[in-house]
Amino acid sequence: MAELHIEGLERRFGSGKPALDGISFDVAEREFVFLLGPSGAGKTTTLRLTAGLDHPDAGRILLGGRDMAGIAPRERNVAMVYDKHSLYPHLNVFENMAYPLRLRGLTDADMKARIDRTSEILGIGQLLDRRPGQLSGGQQQRVAIGRALVRDASIYLMDEPISHLDAKLRAHMRVEFKKLQREFAATILYVSHDQLEAMTMGDRIIVLDQGRVQQIGTPRDIYDRPANRFVAEFVGEPAMNTLTCDLMQDGTGWKAVSQDFAVHLDVAWVQRHGLQNRKPGKVVLGLRPQHLTLVPSEDTGQPNVEDGRVYAVETLGSETVYDIEIGGTVLRLWSRRQADGRPLPAIGAPLHFRVNPQALHLFDAETGLALAHPDPGLVPAE
Ligand SMILES: Nc1ncnc2c1ncn2[C@@H]1O[C@H](COP(=O)(O)OP(=O)(O)OP(=O)(O)O)[C@@H](O)[C@H]1O
Ligand SMILES: [Mg+2]
Structure with missing residues (x-):
């Protein structure tokens, strides 16, 4: 049985578009699930409804198999991480973390063990005697996370808990959070708009946009087989290039032709996805920047080698991102820095660059739904 079961959840504020337009998903016991989506997608609304801080217009929320309709927040056994401002200013860090445990009647020894372990992992072990006012913003936020995690809740709800920390601390927390989740065998529903967090920490990701579930899957599923154009463009850094094309036959082969260039397709791939039977119409070709490769000028004229001009260059330490202009199109290419x-x-x-024809995604231009993905195993490592 799923720890959290959400079914047809709707929430509408005012007369505009609904914040949640019938979302359904499950979170299994001990699972670390991400709700990933852009600003306004409905992520916080979903958490608030789950915690009982707000009420759905339609749909059901089951926690541990029990329908939560009419159940008050404090009776739901959920722990929600609020931001640092929710700490008690007059209590020190230890007492802030101990507060929810005392309410539950834990013994002093159990309480201390749990607080010590949690605060050690969060890097706040030396701060237990201080009050929130004597901590930096990042330290306060970690205490707020710690206070939620020490509790023995059936599910932990976290709304962008580390988004305000600095980059180095965030990288540290990504690793530690995952460890803590395993160690405490915690069930977590974690909201983020940061795909890196979701990809590195999540067992599964629910991609949300405009109050609708776009895809549910493991990080690899979402990255390798995006269900639609939105997911394809939202997940992956730098973002996938998408080009509107016509699919056409080229002698015995097939090509996708845009206004500025043509990509020759692998015939077996076209047939495996039944694309040869498609009625003519626009498609959207998806090319990850990692699957475009710079080649020397001598390669010009070879199949799938394109000529462009540098529009912009961004160096990121060990890698370089090129924006390449070909006619009216700008494509992104990701490359390791040359040594x-x-x-x-x-x-x-x-x-000059080569398009890898084994690493193409194709979407329906009208519906945005995926028509074809690269064949597993054929895509070279990035
Ligand atoms: N109390 C409210 N009254 C009116 N509209 C609301 C309210 N709460 C949320 N909304 C609207 O519902 C939609 C979803 O909001 P929500 O806060 O769930 O988004 P989010 O995915 O958490 O975004 P963000 O990443 O910016 O935090 C938005 O359009 C928002 O303006
Ligand atoms: Mg939010």
Whole structure:
């Protein structure tokens, strides 16, 4: 039985578009599930309804098999991480964390063990005697997380708990959070708009947009087989390139032709996905920046080698992201930095790249739904 079962949940504020337009999903016991989506997707609304802080217009929420309709927040056994401002200012860190445990009648020894372990992992072990006012913002936020995690709740609801921490601390917390979740065998529903958090920490991800579930799957599913164009463009860094194309026959082969260039497709791939039987119409070709490769100018004229010009270059330490202009189209290409110390090309300089035809995604231009993905195992490592 799922720890949390959400079915046809709707919530409407005022007369506009509903904040939640009939979402359904499950979170299994001990699972770490992400609700990932852009601003306004309905993530916080989903958490608030689950915690009982707000009420749905339609749909059901079951916790541990029990319908939560009419059940008050404090009777739901959920722990929600609020932001740092919810700490008690007059209590020190230990007492802030101990407060919810005392309410539940834990022994002093059990309480201390749990608080020590949690605070050690969160890196606040030395701060237990201090009051919130004597801590930095990031430290206060970690105490707020700790206070929720020490509790023995049936599900932990977290709304972007680490988004305000600095980059280094966030990277540390991503690893530690996952450890803590395993160690405490906690069931967590974690809201984020940061795909890196979701990809690295989540057992499964629910992608939400405009109050609707777009896809539910493991991080790999979501990245390798995005269900639609929205998911494809939202997940992956840098974002997937998408190009509106016509699919057409080219002698014995097939190609996807956009206004600025043509990609020759693998015939077996076209047939495996039944694309040869599609009635003519626009499709959207999806190309991850990692699957475009810079090639020397001698390769010009070879199949799937395109010529463009540098529109912008972004260096990110060990990698480089090129924006390449081909006619009216700009494509992103991701490349590891060359070790030979060659200077980066200047803006406007000619550049040549190869499109890997084994790493293409295809979407219906009308509905946005996926038509084809790369065959597993054929896509080279990035
Ligand atoms: N109390 C409210 N009154 C009116 N509209 C609301 C209320 N709460 C949320 N909304 C609207 O519902 C939609 C979803 O909001 P929600 O806070 O769930 O988004 P979110 O996914 O958490 O976004 P963010 O990443 O910005 O936190 C938004 O359009 C928001 O404006
Ligand atoms: Mg929110």
